[in-house]
Amino acid sequence: MSTSVRDFSKAWWSEVYNRIIGAAVFLDDASAECLHWDGGLFNLLLGGAVSVKTLSPFETSKKEHKKAVFITQATSTQLQTVCEIIRNSNFIHCILISCVSLDVVYLELNEGKDVSDIVAAGRAPAEATKLLEGMLQDAIGKTQCMTEVVHIPIFTISPTNVVFLTPPYQKLYPLFDGKLMPESTSMDLYTLSSNERSQVRRLASGINSMFDSMNLKEDIFYMGAFSSLVAGVLENSPVCLARRKNCSSPASLIIIDRTLDLCGVTSHTMESVLDKVMAVLPRFPGHSNEVAVDMSALCQANVINISEDLQLGPGCLFHADDEGCVQTFEHMINKSQKEVMFDLYNKLSKIDVQKSPSPKTLMKVTPQSVEKIVNASKGNYEVISRHSGVLQQAAAVVHTLKSPRRSQIELLMSLERQVQQSLAASGDSTSVLHQISQLIKTRKERQLPLDSLLALTVHVYSLTGTEVSFSKQHEDSLQETLSVAIFEEHKSLFPGEAGFASPEECDDLAGKLVARLKDVAQMRSSLNKYRSVLQPREGGGSGCSGVAQQLLEDLLHHQRPPTDLRARPHSHPLLRTGLNLLTSKKPRSSKHPFDNPTVIMFVVGGITAEECKRLHRSVITSGVDNTVLIASTKFVTPVEAMRDVLAL
Template structure:
C-alpha cells in the first residue's frame, strides 16, 4: 500500500493495539483519546473488540465488582493528575488486571523525568506497572503499561488534527523577555531567531517532544523518509527536533516512501481563524453549530426532527445529538469529503443530491425540484425518513450531515457571517486608504451594549474578533496621539459591553478571568500586545 493510500489508516492502525487489549474489560478514556476514537470508528469498535463498558477518565468513575479487568486510555504523561485519577479508579474497584495505554511515548516520559539515557527496556513503564499492582492490592495481579500513538484525528482522507496539542502555540516576540528572566545577562537572547529548544520552558519542550514522537510514529507506519522544511521560529525548532531524532535517522535509512513535511507557525496567518472568507460548507457548519462536549473538531446536531417526541427543552436533552464524524458509513464519508472540499453552494447541492438518491433507493415519495436549494426543501426530504426506522438506521450518517446543513443555514449566526465579511472588507479598505486610528473610529459606533443593540448588531465577542483581524493586517503601527485617543475610546466602549455580557459569554470569561476589576487592564495589555506582536510577526 502506498503512503498516500495508507494515510487515513495510520491512526486506525494505532488504535488496533487498544482493540487487542479490551476484551472483557471496562475502558476508561480521557477526552482527547475519545475524540481520536470518535473519528476512527467510535465506541462501537471497542464493543466489537469485546469491551463490556466505556467510561470517562474521572476519579468519580469505577468498575463494578464483577469487572476484574480495566483498560485506561490516556493522552498524557503517567504522572501528576493522570496517575492520581488512575489510582482513585483502581482504589474504588476490584480489578485484578489493569492495562494502561498512553499516547505519550516512553522516550518523552524519560525526558519529562530528566533521565537522559534510556536503560534496557522501558523502566518507567515497568515502575508504573508495579504501582498498578500496589493500587490493586496484590503484587501478583497483572499490570501492563504501553504506548500507542493515539493523538491524531482523521477528519478526512487527507486531513488529520491533534486536539490534545491545540494549546501548542508558536512563540511571539514578547516571549523572549520571559525566557530571558531565567538566563544570565551575558546569555540573554535578543530575538526569537536566537532561541533554541533547550532554552524553552519545560512544558513547551514536553509538548514539542510529544508532537515529534507522534509524527515519527505515524511516519513509521507509512514507511516515509521525510524531508523537513519550516516557516517560523517555533516551526524551525520542531522541524529540527524531528530531523535530528536518532529514531528518525534510522527510519530514513530503510523507509520505502518519500515525503516533504512543511511546518508553519500559526502566527503567520492570524487572519485565518478570525476571518469570515472561508466558503466551504464544512467550515460554515463548524463555526456555527455548538461543539460536541469534550471535542474540538465536531459539533452537535439536533436530532429532534426525526423523532416522534414533543420538541421541548427537557426532551431535547435526552436525545443524543448527531455529529459530523461518520467513519463507519461509506456514503456519509463521501458526502463529508464533498462538504469539506466544495464551496458552500456546491456543498449544499451535493447534500440535496445525496438525500434524493437515498430517498429514491428506499422508494420514498420524494418530489424533486430544480433551482435554488432551500433549508425548507432539505427538511422536507429529511422528514420522509421520520417514521421509517429501517431507513433511519441504514442512512443515519447522511441524515445527520443533512440536518447539520439545514440547522446551519437557519442559524442566526449564519447570516451574521455575511455581515462580518462585509465589515472586514470595508475596514480593510479604510485601513489601506488611511490609518488604524480611522478604522478604530469607524468601529466605535458598532460597539453597543445589550440595550442599544438590535438583532443584526455585533456583540462583544464579535468586536474582539474584528479587532484581532484588523490588528493582524496592520503591517506597521505608528505611535500617535490620534491612535492613542482612538484606542482609549474603544477600550472604554468595550469595558461597558463586556461588563454587560461577561456572565453569559464563555469566550469573554476566558479572556478576562471573569474578574471585572482587572478587565480594563486586560484590554490595555491586549491592544498594546497586538501592536508589538502584529508588527513583528505577521508576514
Template sequence: MLPTDSFMCFPGQMWEKVLSKVKKAVVFMDDHCSESLHWNGGAACLFQAGARNVKRFSSFEAGGENEPKAVFVVSTLLKGRTADIIKDIISLSHFQYCVVFTAVPHSVHLLAGTVSPEVEGSPVFERFEETLREWMGDMNYTAEVLHAQLLFAQLSPQLLLLPSFADLFPLLEPDLGSVNGSRPEKRRFGSLMDVDMHSLPPELQIKIKSLASALNALFEFSRTREESFAVGPMSRLIAGELASHPQAKNRRKTAVNKASVVFIDRTLDLTGAVGHHGDNLVDKILSVLPPLPGHVTDVQVDMVELTRLRCTSEVQGVLTPGCLAQNQSATARLLWETMLVAKQKEAVMEVRRQLVEAASKENLPFKMNLGRVTAEQLSSYVQLFRGSWGALESHCGVLQLGLATVQTLRHADLTRWDACLAFERLLLQQFSTEHRSVVMDASFPV
C-alpha cells in the same frame, strides 16, 4: 504504497494495538483519546473487538464485580492526576488484569521523571506495571503498560488533526519576560527567535516533544523523509525538535518517500481564526453549532426533527446528539468529504441530492424542488424519515449531516457571518486605494 495511503492507514493501525487488548475488558478512556477514536471508527470498534463496556476516565467510574479486566487509554503522562485516577478506579474495582495505553512515549516520560535515560528497557513503564499490581492487591496479577500514538483524528483521507494539541499556542512577546526572569542578565534572550527548548517551562517542553514524537511516528510509518520549513519562533522549536528526534536519523536513512512540512505559528494567521474567509459549509457548521462535550473537532446536531416529539424544553437533553463524524456509511463519508472541500452552494446541493436519493431508495413520498436549496426544503426531506426506524438506521449518517446543514442555515449567526464577510472584502478592496491609512484608522473602532 503512496505516502497519502500510509497517512490514511496510520491512525487505524495505532488503534489496532488497543483493539487487540480489549477483549472481555471494561475500557476507560480520556477525552483526547476518545476524540481520536470518534473519527477512527468510534466506540463500535471497541465492542466489535470484544470490549464489555466503555467508560469515561474518571475517579467516579469503576468496574463491576464480574469485570476482572480493565484497559486504560490516556493521552497524558502516567503521573500526577492521571495516576491518581487510575488508582481510584482500581481501588473501587476487582481487577486482576490491567492494561494501560499512553500516547506519551517512554522517552518523554524519562524527561518528566528522575530515571536516567541510560537505563536499558523501559524502566518508567516497568515501574508503573509494578505499581498497578500493588493497587490491584496481588503481585501475581497481570499488568501491562504500552505506548501507542492515539492522538490523530482522521477527518478525511487527506486531513489529519491532533486535537490534544489545540491549546498549544505560540510564544508571545510578554512570554519573553517570563523566560528571561530566571536567567542571568548577560544570558537573557533579545527576542523570541533566540529562545531555545531548554529555557522553556517543563510542561511546554513535554508538549512540544510529544508533538514531535507523534509526527515522527507518522513519518516512520509512511517511510517518509521530511524537509521542514518554519515560520515563527514556536514553529522553529518544533521543527528543530522533530529534526533531532532520537529515531529520526535512522528513519531518514531508510525512507523511500519525501515530504515538505511547513510549520506556521498560529499568531501569524490570526485573521483566519477571527475572520470569515471563504465560502465553506463545514467552516460555518463548526462556527455556529455547539461543540460535542470534550471535543474540539466535532459539534452537536439536534436530532429532535427525526422524532415525533415536539421541540419543547422538556425534550432538551433527552436525545443523544448527532455529529459530523460518520464512520459506518460509505455514502455519508463521501458526503462529508464533499462538504469539507466544496463551496457552500455546491455542498448544500449535494446534501439535497443525497437526501432525495435516500428517500427514493426507501420509497418515501417526496416532492422534488429544483432551484435554490433552502433550510425548509432540506428539513422536509429529513422529516420524511420520522417513524421509519429501518430507514433511519440505514441512512443515519446522511440524515445527521443533513440536519447539521439545516440547523446551520437557520442559525441567526449565519446572517451576521455573511455581513462580516462582506465588510471584510470591502476593507480588502479599500486597501489598494490611495486612502489606505484612512481605512486602517477606521478599522480600529470596529
C-alpha cells in the same frame, strides 16, 4: 508503505482492538475523539469490550470485571486517575496504552532530574515501562496480577485523504511562556513553560511515531520561532535520530506558526460549508473538530440545550462507517454550498417517504426543501436507523443555513471587505479603529456578539501587520471601549468564571488585549517576502492571501525555496563532513521541499476548512506528482482563533 494517515491510524486502532477482548475500557477525551473518526464506540463494544467509560476518578467497574484497558495521553494527572480507578475496582489484569511515546513520558515523570544519560543511551522507553508497570502493580495491590504498558500512537484523525488533524494537541499554540513573541532571539525548549515544553515534545513524538510507521525519513523546514522548536526536537531527539537511520522513504515536513497569519482563521468570509457549520453549531461534548446536531426534528423529544440535554443525544457530521457520509463530509470542505445541497438532496431523495421532486427537476435546492425530507422521516425509526448519517448531516446544514447567526456572519463579512478595500485603496488606517470602536459600542443594536467583534479586530491587526500603524489616540479609544464592553459582558465572554469583575479589572484586561493586538501586528516583522497578506485580486479590489498559501504557491512554481522558509540540516558524522568539504567542487544548493515525493505542511495552532481547500486546490492545479498532506492541530472558527491568540 502507505503514505495515508488514515491507514496509519486504522493500523494502530487495530492494535488497540486486539487488546480489549473481555476488558473494561477507559479512555480520555482526546482518545475518544480519535476513536469517533475511526468508527466510534461500537468498534470497542463489537470488538469485545465489556464496558466503555470515560477516564475519570469518579468511574469504577463491576466486581466481576477483572481486566481493564486504559487508553490515555499518560499525563501525570491521567496516570493518577488510572491508579484511582484501579484501586476502586477489582482488576487483576491491567493494560495501559500510552498514546504518547514512552521516552517523553519518562522525561515528564522525572521532571527536574538529570536523566540525560539514560535518554541519550536510548533507555528511556524501557525505564518508563518499568516505572508505569510498578505503578499499576501497586494500585492493583495483589500479588497475582498481570500488567502491560505499551505505546500505541493514537493521535491523528483524517477528515479527508489529504488532511489530518491532531486532537490531543488542540490546545497547543505558538506561545513562549504565555507570550506571543519570545523575549530572546536565542531560544531552546527551556524558554517555554513546563507545560508548553511538554506539548512540543509530545507533538514531535507523535509525528516521529507516524513517520516510523510510514517508513518516512524527513527533511525538516520551518517558518516561525515556535515551529523551530518543534523542528529542533524532531531533528535532535535520540529516538528520532534512531528512526531516521532505519527509514528509507524521503519526505519533507514544513512546520508553520499559526501566529504568522491570523487573517485566514479570524475571517468570517466562509465559502466552505464545514466552516459555516462549525461557526454556528456548538461543539460535540469533549470534541474539538465535531459539532453537536439537534436531532429533535426526527423524534418526540423537545430539546432545550443539545449539548447538555440528556434525554436526546446530539447528532454529528462525520460517520466513518458510511462511505456516502464520508464523501459528503469531504464535499463540505472542498465543494460549493450549492454542490453540497444538491448532494444531500440527492441522497435524501432516495429515502424520502413523501416522494419529493427529483433532484434533476430542481433548479435550486433550498434549506427548506432539504428540511422537508428530514422532517418527513420523523418517527420512522426504521428509516432513521438505516440512514442516520445523512439525516444528521442534512439536519446540521439546515440548522446552520436557517440560523440567525448566519446574518451576523454575513454582516461581519461585509465589514471585513470594507476594511480590506479601505486599506488597499489608500493604506489609510485613520478610520479603521474608529469604525471598530463604534461597532463595539453599537453591537447590541446591530445584534453582533462581542467575541465576533474581537475576532474582527484580531483580523484587522493581522491584516495590516507592520505596513499600517494605528494612532495612539485611536488605540486608547479602542482600549476604553473594550473596557466598558468587557465590564458589561464579562459573564458571556468568560462563561466558566464565577464572580464579579470590577471596572479596574476590566481596564487592566482591555490594556492587555490591546498590547496583545500590537504583538499580532508584529508577528511577520521578521519575514522578508511574506510580510504582507493583503494581495490584489484579478478584476480589481484586494483580498487576504495567507502566508501558508503564498508559501505553497512559491514552492510549487519556483526552483529555489524562499529565504523565509528555514531548513534544519541533518547532523552528519564529522569524517563524512570533512570528506565532503575536500571532494565537492561547489557548494550544494539548498534543498527544495518538493525534491521529495511526500510533502507535509503542518500549521501549529489551527486551520480552517477553507484554507485546506485552497491549499489542496493549488496542488491539484499545479500538476505536481508529489503527495501533499495538509495538517494542523485542529479545525478552528474565527471566535476560537481569537480566544487562542488573545488567551481568553
